[in-house]
Amino acid sequence: MGAEKKTNRLLPLTAFFLLVLSATIPCVFSAANQSPTYRKSAQLQKFGSSAVFPLHGNVYPLGYYSVSITIGHPAKRFDLDIDTGSDLTWVQCDAPCTGCTKPREHLYKPSNNLLGCGHPLCVAFHSPASYPCKTPDDQCDYEVEYADHGSSLGVLVNDYFSLKFTNGSKLIPRLAFGCGYDQKINGLNTPATSGVIGLANGKASIVSQLSHLGLTRNVVGHCLSGQGGGFLFFGDDLVPSSGVMWTPMLHNSFQDHYSSGPAELVFNGKSTGVKGLNMVFDSGSSYTYFNSQAYKELINLVRNDLNGKPLKYATEDQSLPICWKGSKPFKSVGDAKNFFKPLALSFTKAKNVQLQLSPDAYLIVTKHGNVCLGILNGTEVGLGSMNIIGDITMQDKMVIYDNENQRIGWAPTNCKRLSKS
Numbered sequence: 001m002g003a004e005k006k007t008n009r010l011l012p013l014t015a016f017f018l019l020v021l022s023a024t025i026p027c028v029f030s031a032a033n034q035s036p037t038y039r040k041s042a043q044l045q046k047f048g049s050s051a052v053f054p055l056h057g058n059v060y061p062l063g064y065y066s067v068s069i070t071i072g073h074p075a076k077r078f079d080l081d082i083d084t085g086s087d088l089t090w091v092q093c094d095a096p097c098t099g100c101t102k103p104r105e106h107l108y109k110p111s112n113n114l115l116g117c118g119h120p121l122c123v124a125f126h127s128p129a130s131y132p133c134k135t136p137d138d139q140c141d142y143e144v145e146y147a148d149h150g151s152s153l154g155v156l157v158n159d160y161f162s163l164k165f166t167n168g169s170k171l172i173p174r175l176a177f178g179c180g181y182d183q184k185i186n187g188l189n190t191p192a193t194s195g196v197i198g199l200a201n202g203k204a205s206i207v208s209q210l211s212h213l214g215l216t217r218n219v220v221g222h223c224l225s226g227q228g229g230g231f232l233f234f235g236d237d238l239v240p241s242s243g244v245m246w247t248p249m250l251h252n253s254f255q256d257h258y259s260s261g262p263a264e265l266v267f268n269g270k271s272t273g274v275k276g277l278n279m280v281f282d283s284g285s286s287y288t289y290f291n292s293q294a295y296k297e298l299i300n301l302v303r304n305d306l307n308g309k310p311l312k313y314a315t316e317d318q319s320l321p322i323c324w325k326g327s328k329p330f331k332s333v334g335d336a337k338n339f340f341k342p343l344a345l346s347f348t349k350a351k352n353v354q355l356q357l358s359p360d361a362y363l364i365v366t367k368h369g370n371v372c373l374g375i376l377n378g379t380e381v382g383l384g385s386m387n388i389i390g391d392i393t394m395q396d397k398m399v400i401y402d403n404e405n406q407r408i409g410w411a412p413t414n415c416k417r418l419s420k421s
């Protein structure tokens with residue numbers, strides 16, 4: 001749906017979440033103080049399994065990755081945008097609805113399953129001081145607003161989620177989520193999905209709920225294929241025992257986001273002096289964002305490096321802010337990548353840990369055959385000094401958000417191959 005070139009400019013932050021009517025949810029599952037032997041002990045046997053889901057979508061032209069989840073009784077399937085930048089899962093809801101984009105028969109219909117405002121998840125989701133709960137049976141309202149100014153308003157409900165585990169079991173736990181009956185859509189950007197699955201580390205997120213129920217460890221990960229598709233998992237079954245680069249997770253910097261310690265930008269293996277970048281890993285963002293300063297440095301480096309190469313600006317291509325054309329149209333990033341140097345983010349706190357950005361991790365080729373820079377100016381979209389690692393940069397890697405051990409990891413992976421096995 002977002003395939004029109006104009007709308008793509010607005011797509012990036014579809015599901016990146018900036019504001020909720022809630023306080024920061026404290027990290028109740030912090031394992032930071034536990035000794036490393038903790039997870040190797042009996043605890044590991046208690047959670048024998050992970051839940052895995054195939055993904056659909058791509059960075060370009062769609063601009064999102066989504067998972068199909070079966071919810072309710074009778075069960076219905078909902079296609080949800082995967083978002084590690086926010087906590088709340090919500091689906092378009094027939095309550096009735098304003099701003100729903102799906103036909104009525106594809107909306108979620110609540111039936112006597114509203115969460116009361118005294119429910120621990122409602123309390124956790126809201127700042128108790130700011131949310132009046134007169135009688136515990138009153139409904140629990142929510143509102144989420146995303147960085148692209150889209151929003152969803154509704155009530156919290158709970159219902160059955162069908163989950164398939166790696167050990168072969170099928171379970172249908174009841175999980176809390178939002179029934180969104182009032183969506184505001186940002187301009188041209190009509191979301192193609194039925195809602196959002198919130199995967200951040202607040203108590204209300206699906207990851208925390210599954211872990212709290214004792215079904216999986218408090219770990220979530222994804223593998224986004226550059227050819228489209230991939231998979232999503234809850235629990236740590238699929239996490240390789242070696243070959244993963246880990247960096248500590250920072251807390252309380254940007255609410256419940258998965259952010260890493262400061263990183264330095266490396267261009268073609270050389271230090272650039274662009275330091276102190278706090279990076280948020282956000283699957284709800286299609287592109288990567290640097291703050292204005294770092295962005296400026298980056299485009300200078302790329303520009304200087306392209307000097308004398310047969311690439312010209314393609315200002316007529318509105319797909320993204322900076323595009324170039326070659327002597328003939330490019331068919332894929334593979335055709336253009338030789339003109340570009342690899343980048344890396346070097347995490348200062350974790351020695352020798354780098355996130356490599358080969359040209360595929362920061363360029364797209366548009367339907368007009370031009371190559372465009374997929375790292376954008378975050379200051380321009382109101383992110384302030386925040387930097388975001390979006391889908392483009394996480395492609396073809398397994399990215400693991402390990403809330404048990406407070407770390408974020410990644411490992412090069414063929415996401416297409418694993419998703420089929």
Ligand SMILES: *[C@@H]1O[C@H](CO)[C@@H](O)[C@H](O)[C@H]1NC(C)=O
Pocket residue numbers: 047048049050165167168169214215216
């Ligand atoms: C499979 O894993 C699930 C979720 O962790 C667990 O509840 C279930 O008991 C396991 N089944 C078997 C047969 O071990």
Ligand SMILES: *[C@@H]1O[C@H](CO)[C@@H](O)[C@H](O)[C@H]1NC(C)=O
Pocket residue numbers: 292295296377379380381
């Ligand atoms: C990034 O965006 C900010 C805010 O709109 C703007 O002031 C700045 O010039 C932009 N930086 C570059 C290099 O375009």
